[in-house]
Amino acid sequence: MKEIHDFTILERQQLGSRYFALVLGHGGCMQPVVPGQFVEVQVTGVREVMLRRPISVHDVNEEHGTLTLLIQIVGNGTRRLAELKVGDHLNVVYPLGHGFSTTIPARSKVLMVGGGAGIAPLLHLSKTLKANGMDCTILLGGRTAELIPVRTEFEPFGRVCIATDDGSLGHKGLVVEHPAFSENYDMIYTCGPTPMMKAVARSASKRGIRCEVSLENMMACGVGACLCCVTDTDEGHKCVCKEGPVFDISTLKKWYQC
């Protein structure tokens, strides 16, 4: 069930100049969040910002009743969110959208490919997949090492591989050029910049590997009512907020082939 709640910011962590993480709780029981689902947060006090901002869930701690958001500063909305301090309140609508498939056969060999802010949902995903007994590889990419903010958090949940455009960390080049990318997998999950996800999807499709991508379109309502955030799938326009953000590439041929 979706709900709207005032959360309190319990922790705030600055991660380089472009990213920060917020740990939120509301003292009560939280709704279960599937990896890949997102929240819509209200931004207050900025004249230009009226609509909520969709932010993917980075981590969930069911025991403590907290969720973590990893946020990239990109515009007026996220810049304002970056000013929030421990103890401040944040109004959140959650959990939203259709997440990643995690009920795949046990011991499957899975690859998660994240780029930039698209790394965010992969932590909750890798935790869940590891708990379900999968053999996980996490491949993270960015222009520079600073733009891959949370790589060490992934280490308990699988093999972590890094690709940077400038070679400041890991393999120099794109994620799809990393040797780990061309190994064989049962399933590939990806979230990040559109050109990266399209390259991952094209390769997965060519190699016959099942693949899910998490899309990020501009949104308003977040619940499938306004139809603003649609993506053009092989079955017509679908709402990224409700039928996505995670889609199986088998329905997105038009999207990744162009």
Place this chain on the structure above:
Amino acid sequence: MLNVNIHNLKLKNPVMTASGTFGYGEEFADFVDLERLGGFIVKGTTGNHREGNPYPRMAETPSGMLNAVGLQNGGVEKFCKEVYHRIKHLDTNIIVNVSGSSIEEYCDVASQINELEKIPAIELNISCPNVKKGGMGFGTNPDMAAQVVSEVRKVYHKTLIVKLTPNVTSVVDIAKAVEDAGADCVSLINTMLGMAVDVERQRPYLSTITGGLSGPAVKPVAVRMVWQVAHAVQIPVIGLGGIASAADALEFLMVGAKAIQVGTANFIDPAITMKIVDGLEDYCNRHGIKDINDIIGII
């Protein structure tokens, strides 16, 4: 205390939701007790399935947003066969927004909705700015508006609401024309035609270049137009445009709206309609108002 009547419709309170901002109600069921609404207007429904306009269809602007969805919907048959049966049990007024690109299409959709027992009214959308054919084309000319309304009137026998566009020189002329043609009620305003440019990319934000502006930015224009129309026609008026609080709703009621619709505010707070109903109750209590009808049209 909050009951109002619109033609044959009995509303528990004046709070409804605007077409295209509330899906089929189901999308908001986790946040809103749908039966506490005076009614809700479902998504614009056309003769056939429509894919709508290409992405990007939305741009945020100061205190508002532009949209260019372009009437994406599954078509009237899908509504009657599938959606209707999922929502018909709800004890509230479910009103279907009817759109089209020709008089024949409006009549076809209206006559099919006429057969649905639990739909007591339609809202005829002659004001959508985001479709190439029809839509606002019918709503900007009094003769065309009258023609579509009188044809639909022949095939639709329940409450006929006509939704008006603000993108005209004289909204009063259009309102009078549709009243004379047989409308039972008018609702206004639909979105205002607008445009926004992404200066970094040096192109418009919307794939369609122009789109419909909604949200608090349009509210004073909407209040003015509702006031003008409410004083010019005999039929009831439903007010909408930027309503985001009980105080906003009261402005519309005081200038003559019998009921109001909440639109864009549903995106910002999905439970806003319940807060507005509570706020109206609270206002009546604070001001010793026993019947909300006593303040409708006092200005």
